[in-house]
Amino acid sequence: MSAPEQLPDHDHGLLRFLTCGSVDDGKSTLIGRLLFDTKTILVDTLSAIEKTSAKRGMSAVDLSLLTDGLQAEREQGITIDVAYRYFSTGTRKYIIADAPGHEQYTRNMVTAASTANLAIILIDARKGMLTQTRRHSYLASLVGIPHLLVAVNKMDLVDYDQATFERIRADYLAFAAKLGIGDVRFIPLSALNGDMIVDRGERLAWYDGPTLLEILESAPAAHTEQAEDFRFPVQFVCRPQDSSNPELHDYRGFMGRVESGEVAVGDPVTVLPSGARSRIKTIELGGAKLARAIHEQSVTLLLEDEIDISRGDLIVKSSEAAEPVKEIDAIVCWLAEAPLSTARTYLVRHTTREVKAKVARIDYRLDVNTLAQEPASVLTMNDIARVTLKLAQPIVADAYRSNRATGAFIVIDESTNNTVGAGMIA
Amino acid sequence: MSTLTRQTLSHLDWLEAEAIHIMREVAGQCSNPVLLFSGGKDSICMLRLAEKAFRPGRFPFPLMHIDTGHNYREVTDFRDKRAAELGERLIVRSVEDSMARGTVVLKHPGESRNKHQSVTLLEAIEEFGFNACIGGARRDEEKARAKERIMSFRDEFGQWDPKNQRPELWNLYNARSHKGENIRAFPISNWTELDVWQYIQREELELPSIYFAHVRPVVRKGDLLQPVTELTPARPDDKIEDMRVRFRTVGDITCTAPVESDADTVAKILLETASTTITERGATRMDDQTSEASMEQRKKEGYF
Ligand SMILES: Nc1nc2c(ncn2[C@@H]2O[C@H](COP(=O)(O)OP(=O)(O)OP(=O)(O)O)[C@@H](O)[C@H]2O)c(=O)[nH]1
Numbered sequence: 108m109s110a111p112e113q114l115p116d117h118d119h120g121l122l123r124f125l126t127c128g129s130v131d132d133g134k135s136t137l138i139g140r141l142l143f144d145t146k147t148i149l150v151d152t153l154s155a156i157e158k159t160s161a162k163r164g165m166s167a168v169d170l171s172l173l174t175d176g177l178q179a180e181r182e183q184g185i186t187i188d189v190a191y192r193y194f195s196t197g198t199r200k201y202i203i204a205d206a207p208g209h210e211q212y213t214r215n216m217v218t219a220a221s222t223a224n225l226a227i228i229l230i231d232a233r234k235g236m237l238t239q240t241r242r243h244s245y246l247a248s249l250v251g252i253p254h255l256l257v258a259v260n261k262m263d264l265v266d267y268d269q270a271t272f273e274r275i276r277a278d279y280l281a282f283a284a285k286l287g288i289g290d291v292r293f294i295p296l297s298a299l300n301g302d303m304i305v306d307r308g309e310r311l312a313w314y315d316g317p318t319l320l321e322i323l324e325s326a327p328a329a330h331t332e333q334a335e336d337f338r339f340p341v342q343f344v345c346r347p348q349d350s351s352n353p354e355l356h357d358y359r360g361f362m363g364r365v366e367s368g369e370v371a372v373g374d375p376v377t378v379l380p381s382g383a384r385s386r387i388k389t390i391e392l393g394g395a396k397l398a399r400a401i402h403e404q405s406v407t408l409l410l411e412d413e414i415d416i417s418r419g420d421l422i423v424k425s426s427e428a429a430e431p432v433k434e435i436d437a438i439v440c441w442l443a444e445a446p447l448s449t450a451r452t453y454l455v456r457h458t459t460r461e462v463k464a465k466v467a468r469i470d471y472r473l474d475v476n477t478l479a480q481e482p483a484s485v486l487t488m489n490d491i492a493r494v495t496l497k498l499a500q501p502i503v504a505d506a507y508r509s510n511r512a513t514g515a516f517i518v519i520d521e522s523t524n525n526t527v528g529a530g531m532i533a
Numbered sequence: 534m535s536t537l538t539r540q541t542l543s544h545l546d547w548l549e550a551e552a553i554h555i556m557r558e559v560a561g562q563c564s565n566p567v568l569l570f571s572g573g574k575d576s577i578c579m580l581r582l583a584e585k586a587f588r589p590g591r592f593p594f595p596l597m598h599i600d601t602g603h604n605y606r607e608v609t610d611f612r613d614k615r616a617a618e619l620g621e622r623l624i625v626r627s628v629e630d631s632m633a634r635g636t637v638v639l640k641h642p643g644e645s646r647n648k649h650q651s652v653t654l655l656e657a658i659e660e661f662g663f664n665a666c667i668g669g670a671r672r673d674e675e676k677a678r679a680k681e682r683i684m685s686f687r688d689e690f691g692q693w694d695p696k697n698q699r700p701e702l703w704n705l706y707n708a709r710s711h712k713g714e715n716i717r718a719f720p721i722s723n724w725t726e727l728d729v730w731q732y733i734q735r736e737e738l739e740l741p742s743i744y745f746a747h748v749r750p751v752v753r754k755g756d757l758l759q760p761v762t763e764l765t766p767a768r769p770d771d772k773i774e775d776m777r778v779r780f781r782t783v784g785d786i787t788c789t790a791p792v793e794s795d796a797d798t799v800a801k802i803l804l805e806t807a808s809t810t811i812t813e814r815g816a817t818r819m820d821d822q823t824s825e826a827s828m829e830q831r832k833k834e835g836y837f
């Protein structure tokens with residue numbers, strides 16, 4: 108093995124993005140190309156997919172095999188579930204989620220979208236916008252992905268024609284305006300030939316914007332640039348009772364992750380839903396004491412006063428309080444084969460809290476093509492609807508658009524323990 | 534509200550925070566979890582993450598190793614030493630015991646015991662009633678792993694159903710299971726081999742000696758180097774070479790190959806890892822190369 112002189116010492120953090128769009132628009136091929144052109148694919152992986160491509164009688168290497176790792180996917184040439192792939196440019200680490208295009212697997216696309224900061228929506232230049240393009244765009248904006256990048260792919264099959272690209276752009280912008288999507292950019296490319304992904308290629312000279320990789324390198328990594336309220340759901344309470352160390356005798360550490368905002372030693376805090384108040388005494392991370400904790404950091408908080416706190420409670424700054432509620436309005440994506448039943452009781456997991464819930468009413472179901480709101484009495488798989496939920500115990504919630512962590516929940520069917528719905532509080 | 538450039542975590546801090554969060558979710562949601570600890574580099578990182586997640590308290594789970602009986606002494610000694618230093622309970626269950634019970638039957642005495650670990654694992658899960666196993670598998674290791682959820686559901690036969698995984702949204706993990714079923718939780722899913730080495734360097738983690746370059750007799754088998762050991766003796770026509778090698782992954786002796794290397798420090802290994810041209814398992818695992826889908830198949834049968 109040979110070695111470079113040294114590793115880059117600066118770190119621009121991490122960007123998570125997904126590829127989505129309709130069936131066969133080239134999502135998996137695009138990721139394969141991105142990995143190939145950034146030299147992320149190692150020799151043995153490449154030779155393995157070369158062999159597989161040859162076995163299937165293909166003349167060129169099928170780059171989609173890089174992410175379509177399941178036997179069933181390779182047999183059918185489609186993506187069924189999300190594949191996660193990683194690459195690093197030396198300055199930034201990327202986590203890529205390759206989502207399936209088939210409508211049947213929409214729930215897997217929602218899984219991929221929920222953690223992404225940027226979505227690449229592929230459109231086949233020959234076909235233009237399709238129902239799945241609209242559905243995925245809607246879902247991407249619904250889960251609050253702040254940056255959308257529309258990639259008009261297979262430009263090689265339309266002779267790299269600029270007018271085709273412009274027409275699709277105009278169609279998309281008309282749709283995006285209805286959704287209220289703000290940050291959307293467009294790029295023409297050929298995933299198969301590698302035009303405008305890492306290299307510009309020669310056939311798209313009329314396009315003077317950045318390449319796909321350049322866009323990724325400069326995209327903001329955070330979901331929002333806005334200051335957010337501090338939200339700390341307690342995951343676990345640490346009481347080292349059996350310890351022989353007398354200093355630990357009264358130790359009560361509240362363990363969790365800063366889901367939004369930040370907190371500093373001395374800050375007045377309120378514990379919800381009880382409403383008990385105290386101040387931050389210490390912030391710990393692996394034995395080290397920190398002056399403050401920021402967004403996404405997993406830490407342990409110790410408070411000045413002894414108050415009763417357990418898993419499921421939420422610690423907030425007293426100046427940024429939130430209200431416990433027992434009824435919520437939310438947009439729900441139904442993810443299960445068994446339809447949603449308003450007669451049944453479900454389990455809602457919100458932050459680290461689980462409560463029983465019933466759907467009091469389905470306000471409307473959304474037609475993703477027209478964005479029309481239709482009346483509905485039942486929801487089936489992949490339906491998106493606005494519902495009202497009644498909860499057995501209160502949760503401390505924010506609207507999803509102002510706080511993703513305290514605005515999101517999942518619905519669990521207790522008979523199977525399956526995750527059957529994803530909800531965003533209105 | 535004011536607009537500001539928000540402070541964000543470095544990629545390594547972010548990965549660490551995510552892993553700690555996942556471990557705490559397992560502890561918060563599951564009544565009887567276990568952490569799988571082999572003494573390998575990924576599980577050594579897992580122990581450091583568990584310390585960061587739960588100290589000054591004890592770990593809310595024991596450690597467990599499924600021993601094929603064909604592991605390097607350096608690694609099993611390290612495993613025992615590390616568990617003792619941490620003062621945490623270590624359970625070892627052995628494939629040889631399953632063979633004695635007749636639940637593992639080898640096709641021939643020389644067959645690798647690696648894939649049979651699934652049987653012993655499932656037996657241990659049943660023996661202790663574990664409802665979650667925390668493992669150090671990473672999605673960058675293998676194409677089937679790249680598809681797996683962070684909290685991955687296994688039915689009462691330990692089977693993974695890749696075509697029907699639970700949706701996993703945001704960081705709202707669903708680790709619920711009924712009696713007899715269990716969850717495999719993978720806190721370092723999003724780490725790459727390079728991330729692991731960077732973390733080892735930053736945290737100054739001690740590792741078994743065979744991860745560092747050392748001289749060892751090997752035989753070339755295709756692209757792989759097979760170590761000459763009691764279990765894998767050289768055949769009469771083999772050419773034995775004393776080569777400077779290190780292990781990128783340590784597993785069952787019969788199916789884990791070292792790579793040629795001069796890297797005898799973590800810093801040198803990091804540089805090699807950053808410039809490698811072969812995947813971790815590609816360079817080292819004889820068991821993955823038998824068929825295109827061997828990992829997926831093993832996972833469907835209850836493997837880690
Ligand atoms: N000519 C041409 N073909 C392409 C291009 N990109 C992808 N393809 C082909 O389109 C077909 C589908 O590509 P995939 O990458 O599997 O599509 P996908 O969007 O991932 O499909 P699903 O995940 O199943 O929805 C394959 O035959 C690709 O080789 C392109 O830029 N030009």
Ligand SMILES: [Mg+2]
Nearest residue numbers: 134135185186
């Ligand atoms: Mg695909």
